[in-house]
Amino acid sequence: MITIIGSGKVGGAAALFTALRKITDEILLLDVVQGLPQGEAMDINHMLAEKGIDVNVRGSNDYSEMKGSDIVVVVAGSGRKPGMTRMDLLKINASIVKGVVENIQKHAKDAMIIPVTNPLDPMVYLTYKVSGFQKNRIFGMGGMLDLSRFTQFIHESTGYSRNSIRGLVIGEHGENMLPLPRFSTVSGIPLPSILSKEKIEEIVQGTRQVAAKVIELKGATVHAPGNAISTIIEAVLNDTKQVIPVATYLEGEYGYSDVSIGVPAVIGRNGVEKIVELDLDSNEKEWFKKGVESVKNAISNL
Numbered sequence: 122m123i124t125i126i127g128s129g130k131v132g133g134a135a136a137l138f139t140a141l142r143k144i145t146d147e148i149l150l151l152d153v154v155q156g157l158p159q160g161e162a163m164d165i166n167h168m169l170a171e172k173g174i175d176v177n178v179r180g181s182n183d184y185s186e187m188k189g190s191d192i193v194v195v196v197a198g199s200g201r202k203p204g205m206t207r208m209d210l211l212k213i214n215a216s217i218v219k220g221v222v223e224n225i226q227k228h229a230k231d232a233m234i235i236p237v238t239n240p241l242d243p244m245v246y247l248t249y250k251v252s253g254f255q256k257n258r259i260f261g262m263g264g265m266l267d268l269s270r271f272t273q274f275i276h277e278s279t280g281y282s283r284n285s286i287r288g289l290v291i292g293e294h295g296e297n298m299l300p301l302p303r304f305s306t307v308s309g310i311p312l313p314s315i316l317s318k319e320k321i322e323e324i325v326q327g328t329r330q331v332a333a334k335v336i337e338l339k340g341a342t343v344h345a346p347g348n349a350i351s352t353i354i355e356a357v358l359n360d361t362k363q364v365i366p367v368a369t370y371l372e373g374e375y376g377y378s379d380v381s382i383g384v385p386a387v388i389g390r391n392g393v394e395k396i397v398e399l400d401l402d403s404n405e406k407e408w409f410k411k412g413v414e415s416v417k418n419a420i421s422n423l
C-alpha cells in the first residue's frame with residue numbers, strides 16, 4: 122500500500138502515474154481538505170475502470186488510515202508563485218511537514234518516506250530528524266525530476282531519441298542544482314563530444330530555470346513531478362536497483378555530513394541501498410558545495 126499525503130496537483134498526479142504502473146494494489150490519498158482526496162480518488166478510479174486496471178485508490182482525511190503503508194509520499198504544503206525561489210517556502214512548509222511526519226511516525230512506523238514538499242533538501246533533513254527512521258528509508262524526489270528536464274533539453278538539442286539518453290543531475294533541488302554533462306551520454310557517447318561548450322552551458326542553465334518558467338506559464342509543475350515520484354516508488358516495490366538521484370542524508374559521502382542533498386543512489390526494496398560517489402572536477406565540486414551551504418543555511422533556520 123502506498124500513501125500520498127497532500128492530494129493537490131502533484132499528489133493527484135503521483136497517484137495517477139503510480140496506479141498506471143500497476144505496481145501496488147492500493148493507493149491512499151490523504152489531505153486536510155474535506156472531500157478533496159475522496160473526489161480525486163473517485164476520478165482516478167473512474168479512469169482505471171475504463172482501462173481495466175485493478176488498483177484501488179481511496180481518499181481520506183484520517184491519518185490513522187495510513188497504517189500498513191510500504192511507502193508514504195509527503196507532498197503536502199504550498200508551492201512557490203512566480204518570482205519566488207523554493208527556499209522562500211521554508212518556514213511555511215516546515216511546520217506542515219513536521220506535523221505530517223509526526224503522524225507517519227505514529228501510524229506507519231515501518232514505512233519508507235519520499236519527501237517531495239519544497240524546499241526539498243531541508244525537508245528531507247527535517248523528515249529524517251523528526252521521524253528518527255534509518256536514513257536509507259528516507260529519500261526525497263527532486264533530482265529525478267531535474268533529470269527528466271535535462272533529458273528533454275538534450276533531446277531537443279541533439280534530435281536523438283529520449284530513450285538513448287542517460288543523464289545525471291545531483292546537488293540541491295534549487296538554485297544550485299548540478300546537471301552533470303560529463304556523466305551524461307547519448308547512446309554511450311559522452312555529451313561533451315556531441316554538443317558545444319556553449320550549448321551545454323545553455324541547457325545546464327535551462328535545466329536550473331525551467332521549473333520557474335512552467336510555474337510562470339501554468340501556475341505549477343504537475344505531470345513531470347507526479348511521474349518522477351512513481352518512478353522512485355516502482356524502483357522500491359520492484360526492487361529494480363535503478364540508480365536514481367535522490368535527496369538523502371549524507372554521512373561523509375562527497376565530503377559532507379549532517380546534511381541532506383541530491384546524490385545518485387541505488388534504489389531497491391531497502392530504499393537507498395548504496396550512494397554512488399562520482400569523481401567530480403573542481404567546477405562540479407564548487408556547485409555541489411554551494412548547494413550544501415544553501416541547504417545547511419536553511420537547516421540552521423528550521
Ligand SMILES: NC(=O)c1ccc[n+]([C@@H]2O[C@H](COP(=O)([O-])OP(=O)(O)OC[C@H]3O[C@@H](n4cnc5c(N)ncnc54)[C@H](O)[C@@H]3O)[C@@H](O)[C@H]2O)c1
Nearest residue numbers: 127129130131152153197198199200237238239262263346
Ligand atoms: N520536489 C519536487 O521536485 C517538487 C515538484 C513539484 C512540487 N513540489 C512541491 O510539492 C508541494 C505541493 O505542490 P502542489 O502543486 O501539489 O500543491 P497543491 O497546493 O496543489 O497541493 C498541496 C496539498 O497539500 C495539502 N495539505 C496542506 N497541509 C496538509 C497537511 N498538514 N496534511 C495533509 N495535506 C495537507 C493541501 O490541502 C493541498 O491539497 C509544494 O511544496 C511544491 O513546491 C516539489
Ligand SMILES: O=C(O)C[C@H](O)C(=O)O
Nearest residue numbers: 201207239266332333342
Ligand atoms: O519548481 C518548483 O517550485 C516545483 C518543483 O520543485 C519543480 O522543480 O517542479
